[in-house]
Amino acid sequence: MDRNSDLLTAGAAAACSVPCNLCGSTHVRQVADRDRHGDPLRTVMCVECGLVWTDPRPDEAANRKFYAHDYRVRYKAAASPKLKHALRETRRAIARFRRVEPFLRAGARVLDVGAGAGFFPFVLQSRGFDARGIEPNQGFCAWGCEVLGVQVASGFLQDFDFVDEPFDLITLNHVLEHLPDPGAALGILRGWLKPEGLLVVEVPDVESDWHAPDKRFHIGHLYNFNRENLVRMALTVGLAAQDILIQPDTRHINVVFKRVAPEQPGIDRRLPANALxxxxxxxxxxxxxxxxxxxxxxxxxxxxxxxxGERFAVAGIPSARAVVEREVRKAFA
Ligand SMILES: [Zn+2]
Structure with a gap:
């Protein structure tokens, strides 16, 4: 049964426990009552701007279940990553580098937020940039520091302050949708940028048809954006979109934002046409x-x-570190 579509067709106004993070409205419609595994997860959409979020927030027990499961599996993989994982992560990091390279000046200072085991800072470092990461998972941090030799500090966004040592570029790759207050997080990151510094954000697009409709919502994703409400949310804190890329297939939204004046006079946080x-x-x-x-x-x-392809590509390579080095060497030969 297509439960989520049935709910949408019903289209009735619903209640929410958290106001819209973009426009502050509490006028919502329920758009789903299950997550991608069929477990209960209520998802609502703001009728004023089209932002979609999990409401109520998953309780502590559900959160623990998620982090204990997905993150333990990933933690193990990172503590001693399989060669194919190192290969996949390095290739992703190289693709991310290609995306930001045209915007970087030589020696630029870069921060990757939610850096995982540090594959992206490693690629940047290998190209002569001053790159570091922050990451809540201690296992990832330890592996990145010890094996890749990159600076990945352990902690959440609120544990750090880089106001006095700002960056030319900050990247946030599939992180914003996990944060309980994405608007506030964007404001903090803006404060860590040099004047005219850049923030690159990639998030899934709630409009993407890459997943089946009943596989759309995920307990780890507290928010689901589309291009319009992501760009507007950033603008409200003084980050103006400079370049928007929709990734092929997945339709992930990748936006290069530039730091502009913090107050945008007369900005309208409501996007009713977008909600429709x-x-x-x-x-x-x-x-x-x-x-x-x-x-x-x-x-x-x-x-x-x-x-x-991955099995063939890692055959005979002795270590994850060797996989990473070979991919980087090939990419920039
Ligand atoms: Zn809204």
Whole structure:
């Protein structure tokens, strides 16, 4: 049964426990009552701006379950990463580097927030940039420091203050959607940028059809953006979009923001036309349409080809560190 689509069609006003993080409204519609695993997770959409969030917030027990599960698995992988994981992460880091390279001046000072085991700072460092990361997972940090030789400090955003040592570039790759107050987080990061400094944010697009409609929502993702409300949220704290890239297939939204004046006079936080657009997109993307489209088959093929390619690519390589070094050498030969 397509529960989430049924809920959307009902379209009734609903209550929320957290006001909209962009416009402050409490006028919402419920858009889902299950997460991608079929577990209860209530998701609402602001009818004033189209921002989508988990409401009520997952309780402590649910949060612990999530972090104990997903993050323990990832922690183990990072404490002694499999070669194929090191390969995948390095390739992603190189792709991220290609994206930001045109915006970087020589020797730029860069911070990666949610840096994981430090693959992205490693690639930057290998290209002569002054890069570091912050990351809540201690296992990732330790591995990055010891094996990759990069500076990845352990902690959450609120544990740090870089106001007095600002950056040319800060990156936030699939992090913002996990934060309980993304608007405030963007404001903090703006304060850590040099004048005219850049912030690069990548998040999933709530409008993407890459996942089946019942696989859309995830307990770790407290917020679900689309391009319009992400760009507007950043503008409210003094970050203006300079360049917007929609990643092929996944449709992840990748935006290069530039630090501008903190107060944008007369800015309208409401985007009612966008809310209608988001709602229509969610409603249109039914399970029937999804499985009748080429998208799920393309995803499966892409995954299979990826696994096979990765096995060949790491055959005979002695260590994760050697995998990382070889990929970087090949990429910049
Ligand atoms: Zn709103």
């Amino acid at each position: 657009h988001v709602e229509a997109t969610l409603r249109r993307h039914t399970r029937l349409r999804h499985y009748a489209s080429p998208v799920p088959h393309l995803r499966t093929l892409r995954k299979l080809a990826g696994y096979v």
